[in-house]
Amino acid sequence: MPTPGKRSSMRQIAAAAGVSVATVSHVINGSGRFSEDTRERVEAAVEEYGYVTNMAAKSLRMAQSRTIGMIVPDISNDFFSKIALHVERELATEDYSVFVCNSANDPARERDYFRTLASKQADGIICISGLRRLDGEFVPHGIPVVCIDRAPENDLGFPHVGSDNIGGGYMATEHLIERGCKNILSISSFTANYPGNERQMGYERALAAHGMPLCRDYQLFVSGKQPSIMESEELVTDFLSTGCPVDGIFAHSDHAAVGALRALVAAGKRVPEDVRLIGFDDSVYAQIPTPQISTIRRFPERLAHEGCQALLALLRGEKPEMETLVPVKLVQRASS
DSSP states (O other), rough: OOOOOOOOOHHHHHHHTOOOOOHHHHHHHHHHOHHHHHHHHHHHHHHHHHTTTHHHHHHHHHHOEEEEEEEEEEHHHHHHHHEEEEHHEEEEEEEEEEEEEOOTTOHHHHHHHHHHHHHTSEEEEEEOOSSBBTTTOOOOOSSSEEEEOOOOOOTOOEEEEEHHHHHHHHHHHHHHHHHHHOOOEEEEEEOHHHHHHHHHHHHHHHHHTTTTOOOOOOOOHHHHHOOHHHHHHHHHHHHHHHHHOOOOEEEHHHHHHHHHHHHHHHOOOOOTTOOOEEBBBBOOOGTTTSOOOEEOOOHHHHHHHHHHHHHHHHHTTTTOSEEEEOEEEOOOOOOO
């Protein structure tokens, strides 16, 4: 008996439904003669044991639905919503409709969306960001998948389009160093997603390149899925209360940078005179406060374009670049 959630063969589905392999094939393809009871048993086994992916693969060979699934971790996030909007616009020019799924950073919901998109015979899937690498357990067989700002596991063979997060983390940290900072805080997350991990790598590499020690006490981690304004404010407030010297802060998101700014202002620290501050993403949050926050700009339109082109190449039976790195840019404002 196959195990639910694992990849299952047609033979295993037949065993679970108590029918022949030929009958399973007839039900999946909508051909041949079979009873309503047989159809229901086969479809129940397909749904329970995940063979829905092969159903979609068969559909791809027969006809296209002209539908693309797009899984987004948080559609309320300004950066993700921009990518989604550009993906939708670009694919519309190719006569594709886009079905947007908001996983709310929930792995179980994300897995369900993959299966739903497969059952609805989506021609392809674009997966945007997430809390971890995309692993094979989540992904349907036979459907082209492209990852944007999220790396797949090494053996999945999916094209990946991402921002240069390592370069951005390095750039942000080096900017603070060049402005004279010697004690630089880093604000990230315990559940750091793939881009967040890369930004931390950039921070560490910049310190090493400039002969500065990596001090674990100067690495702050929030407990949530993404550094939030409130959590980062509390963390920086607690750090400042220790009396440890700090003259620079690299926040791995603009949300976290806003929280850090609030804490600094409440503690009577002047920005940038006493402490220089830089965020990441160049979201609207970086432009609202006074002073406005320096940041690393990512380019959602470029990410969306490269992701769409990779998926369209797969749909044409071509082999796109497996990894595309989109450059980032330092945006200096009053906070640094």
